[in-house]
Amino acid sequence: MCVPEIFLDANATTPVLPEISQIMQRLCCNQFGNPSSSHLAGAMPKRIIADARKAAAQVFNVVDGRFIFNSGATEGINTAVLSVLAEYTGQNRKNAILLYGATEHKAVPEALKHWNHVLGVNAELLAIPVLADGALDIQFIAKHAPNALILCTMGANNETGVIQDLQAIARAIGGKDKQLPWLVDSVQVLGKVPLDLGALPIDYATFSAHKLYGPKGTGCLFIREGAPYTPLQHGGGQEHGERGGTENVAGIAALARIFDWLLDPQQSPLQAMDTLAGYREELLLALKNLFPNLVLNQPYPESLPTTINFSVPGFESGKIIAIFDSAGIRVSAGSACSKGKPQSFVLKAMGLPDWQCEGAIRLSFGPASSAEFIQMAAARINAMADRLKNLDEAERSGLWVPDPLNVGFAVYADETSKSLYYVGNRDRVKTWLNSYFSTDEWKQQLLSEGEHKFADFTLKISETGDFCISHEKLGRALSFNDSGVILSSEYLENVETIAPEIVSSGEYSFLDVREPLETCMQEAPKFGAGGWVSQRADWCRLALEFEGNTANQPVVAICRSGGRSLSVAALVRAAGGPNVLSCEGGVTDVVHFLAAKESVI
Structure with a gap:
């Protein structure tokens, strides 16, 4: 029941690798000087930053640009947008447009919207449509580029792994002779797809360390020589006066080590692209065993080799996430729309049907994943398939x-x-x-x-x-x-909650309110005087019939994470039934406490 976590959401973030952690700890504890200090304690941190900048230039073949270290891609995007639009402050350029890909990370359109309004530019935001395979419409870009103040695209999509043809985009806007400032969100290409900033006329490129085994809150922004630049934050003149605030030396050193890996693959923990593609095939085979009618939502195999985006007929994304979560596997869904059912706006832009957009699941692993890790993940998914096949058909009456x-x-x-x-x-x-x-x-x-x-x-x-x-x-x-x-708020507010460690004492009987697919992936612990199982569609029948147990033992509702147990306890009380407590955590929390007690015994 107490299974180790398998994290398959690397496009969201990655763990900090031990080597990176050791570098950061050394700098935080032993070489903690301020790089702006004139004494010797500041000399080493200053050199670390300078070396990191040189490494970045080598990785991306930069000869006519510079890198500014910052907190990550969102800051870089906002800085780039501000730098371009500052020139048009107060001009009310209603006939101009701000071009961005329809499948961009939300940081891009939100930054465009914000600075367009704050600076009084008032240009039109225009989303570049994508084709069925997620590729940007190059003809659309070429048509609208003459009226655009900025072009924002991404190197690879965070949801689908779709890799954009940056060479084709460059040709569409005039190549080396272009006049249109071009920002590329390069977060997902780092360590996966080569990016030659020396050969491409990209003016701004953003990166985040935590997408490739570095710490959160660290990144950098590339700025081509001659591209307009306006600091987002002013301060003590750090980063050559282009970003105020004391530098995060430990984070920059971590990013430098990542650049070192990319420069010297033989000494890097990062796997080659063909190896990663093989890992993806292994995981996909297991997924098809679990869901035989699975449908891929991405161009395959042309997308990132570390990403699988799929949907399953009859399943919304929340249900699939719950199934994986119960089995100790972490995956993610598409983005949520502003109203209605959660669905992927990326897949919507690609023209996929609603059921695929509402059921989209992203499974992603990092480039440093080992063969053993992938085998363990595939084995876990295959075990899920075996359990699913043995799931008893529910009573329908x-x-x-x-x-x-x-x-x-x-x-x-x-x-x-x-x-x-x-x-x-x-x-x-x-x-x-x-x-x-x-x-x-x-x-x-x-x-x-x-x-x-x-x-x-x-x-x-x-x-x-x-x-x-x-x-x-x-x-x-x-x-x-x-x-x-x-259901009046008083029922929810008056439900008594109880901590998982107390539930694990064995003095309570429990009411498992997870779905059947979740319970078959992770059984509830057997403790107390007994237990009941009730899926969502059966909650009301339970509330109307539930009488507790003959041992007069307190009953605790328990679910995957804590939210549903509160709802069921409130429903039982609203119907006039007995008092039911709600577990603040989930089944896994209770299992962990039980395992800890057994290990002590």
Whole structure:
């Protein structure tokens, strides 16, 4: 039950490698001088920064530009945008445009929007469309470049791993003779795709150390000679007067070591591209074993060799993340839109259907991953597939409310007659309905206004569509509107919470409120007087029927991370049931405490 974590979200961040950590610790503890100091204690840090700058120039073949060390890519993006737009302050350039890729990291359009407004430039923000394979529309760039004040693109996409053709973009804007300032977000190409700033007319390029085994809060910005520059922050003249504030010497030294690895692959922990591509194949094979109908959302194998972006029919991204999380594997989803269901704006821009955008999962590993790590990850995924195949088919008969706190919809299923009686808008839960009650097998009937009795339950539907479900024998009830159970804040606020270490004492019985796919990936610990299992669609039935245990032992609701247990405890109380406590942590937290106790014994 207590399995080690396998981190497969390296496009978000990577661990600091021991060699990097040792360098930083030495500098923080032994060579901690301020590089701006004139005495000898500042000499070594000053030289470290200078050497790091030289290494960066060598890695990227820079002959006519410079590097400014900063806090990372977001600061670099804002600095570059400010530097270009400062020239147009207050000019109200409504006929001009700010060009950026439709699949850029949100830092780019947000920086453009901010400085465009603050400086009074008032140009139009125009997103460059992408083709079905995620590549930027080169003809669109060429058409709009003459009216643009800045062009912002990325080297490789953080969600899909799509690698942009920077040479083609350069030709579209005039090559070496271009007039348009060009910013490239280079975060994801570092250590994965060669970037020759000497051969490309890129004016600004941003980098972050934490994407390649360095610390968070450290990065650098490349600025081509002659490109406009305005400091984002002013101070004591550090970085040759171009970025105020005492330099993060330890972080810069870490970044320098990363550059050293890129300059000398023989001494580097970073794997070659063909090796990484082989790792990706191994993981993809395991994923297809787990999800045979998996669909890739990226051009394959032309994308980054460390990234797999996929969707699975019938699964939203949150459900897949929960499955992996329960098995101790960390993956991520696409970005969330401002309203509606979470979905990847990157995949949306590529024209993929909603189900793929809403179900997108990004699995990514770092270039320093070992063969043993990939084998362990693949083995874990294959073990998940074995568990999934052995998952017992759930009982279909009875009362079901698939999303009780968000959607006012309920069904009563009679498996004998294969009849499904429902109230509410079924389109809002069609994914759940299709997965549980196929229209090929089940007859579906919308319930009309009035009272409808099914076994111990009565559904009373008003003329407005609001409804109430009551349990005739126990006298409990839950009321619903279009947004789900009408649950006043007092129920949530009054739920008693309990720490995982206390739950692990064995003095409590538990209520496991995870989904079946989660429970099959990680069993709940067996402790206390007993336990119950209830998935989301069964929460309301549980709330209306739950009576606790005969041992009169306190009951604690427990889930993957802590949020759902609070909701279920509140639902039980709202229905008029017994007091249920909520575990502040998740199943894994309880398991860790139990394992710690066993090791002491």
